[in-house]
Amino acid sequence: MAALFGARVRRLRFAAGLTQAELSGKVHVVGTRITQIERASGAKPTLDLARALDVALGADDLLVELWPYVYREAFPDWSRRFMECAERAVAVREYAAHVVPGLLQTEQYARAVLSVGLTLSSEEQLEERLTVRMARQERLGSPDRPDLWVVLDEAVLRRPIGGCDVMRAQLELLLCVAAEHDITVQVLPFDQGEHDVMGGSLTVLTLPDGSEVAYTEGAHYGQLIEEPAEVSRFTVTYDRLRANALPPLMSLDMIRSAMEGCNRGANVPSRSERRRVAQEQLQQSGGRQLRGGRRRNPGGRRPRP
Template sequence: MANGIDPSGSVAALFGARVRRLRTAAGLTQAELGARTHVVSTRITQIERASGARPTLELARALDVALGADDLLVELWPYVYREAFPDWSRKFMEYSERAVAVREYAAHVVPGLLQTEPYARAVLSVGRTLGSKEQLEERVTARMGRQGRLRTPDRPELWVVLDEAVLRRPVGDPAVMREQLGRLVKTRTERHITVQVLPFDQGAHDVMGGSLTVLTMPDGSETAYTEGAHYGQLIEDPDEVRSFSLTYDRLRAAALPPLMSLDMIRSVLEDNRHGSNLPSRTDRRRLAQEQLQQSGGWQLRGGGRRIPGGRRPRP
């Protein structure tokens, strides 16, 4: 236990201990390592002692290169980053990494596991105060990293119910939205992923205004998680979890079947593509007025009424 720091105390302490070990093995002083990574030596001291601000992703990459760590520090960084989250949020992430089945209902945005990187960046850019662009990129990187489990042999079964609003609310520019809708369409080829859409005409339900996730663990137990714009709640009580699981099953039953859901997503995607090629409302009005004037000398007024000869009526 060097310098009184216990690497088992936190991931940040483990990260710092590995930086110190690699630095010592490389024969570098803290000042020399700081110079190679463009930070002051006191910043290296803070990292090694797990004091002060946690290392950024950019600094973790720089340390990895300077110390020849072969991505060891970069791979450890997401766990350091996670320690800044509340206990319930970290616990939910830990459950998610072990879950054999993930069932999600999303009311406003595509769930993180199915987000494209540009869509994730657009979502994370609003609704929260970010200290810097670097913080935004760290959050995007962490979110994209969590999708890696869907490509592993022990990947979970993912079942997602999307409110129709998720498809129709523009997030980012039109190109971002088209790419995201295209990603949802591609799930048809991924047998471990099922997507359904809950249409507007199903009316009110128990999870309006938020999201719901039900996780099934390897031992068959379940955990639920609800989230709103500014809060999240992890539910572990078996009776409460059963109630939320039943709520999810009702949402799934009310949603369109998977094939019809994909047809709706394709339809919205096509509308999005066509809409991006349409002239603006102002341009359409100007073109219509020009055509009317050319064909008969008519002029459009504010309410859409046509005045012959381009003259206004006498008062």
């Protein structure tokens, strides 16, 4: 797809009578960047660059429409397939174990989530991934918006991703979207105990033809399930989750309670302050410091590894 995108840019550039240097000036990038795009080498074009090229070359949104397919090439086959299904789904049922689902994230919350780990190697990649995530949400405001049913583990509400201010805004958004007729939000409380999807998340998509696919995801893996019998099993699992979750109105009360916890969080000692106090307590008891220092070793014997 990157090669196809580059070929289209080259053809449109020739038709416009522009050199690579002239085109680079119009879209405000170095000339070698246009060479990389046309040869499908180097970094893939960002969405903003695709938009700029589309305008400069009068492509009538052709390049913007091609860009998602170029972007997806960085993902495994099963992940690309899931994204394609999600874009066409008429109903989305999702259980989120750790973070708010991407379709309902605020921009700052999404930025905090995407900034964690080693999956992105540059600020440009982060901005690109963030742009795509926010663009996916546009479908919720379109006439063909899917029915969305989300079950949030209580942990999603309690962990202050991005800090209290970011988390408070995220919880406010959840309260707002839960008022929509075709969006249902439930919370699965801690006291519900064990369940079938502990440690991961689950999404069941209903496609326009009535068929369904399921997608399970953990911290470093994902799996798309399309075999009907297996999908049916995951559908039953999801039905059990939402049956065990709090009803929607009680769920909203828990979200409001979590927001109040964020407000009180302003009085919680900072990480550095908690570390300092813990370190002093450990030193007083002869324990190991959190950073540096050694545990006292009576008798001078080396502890076993």
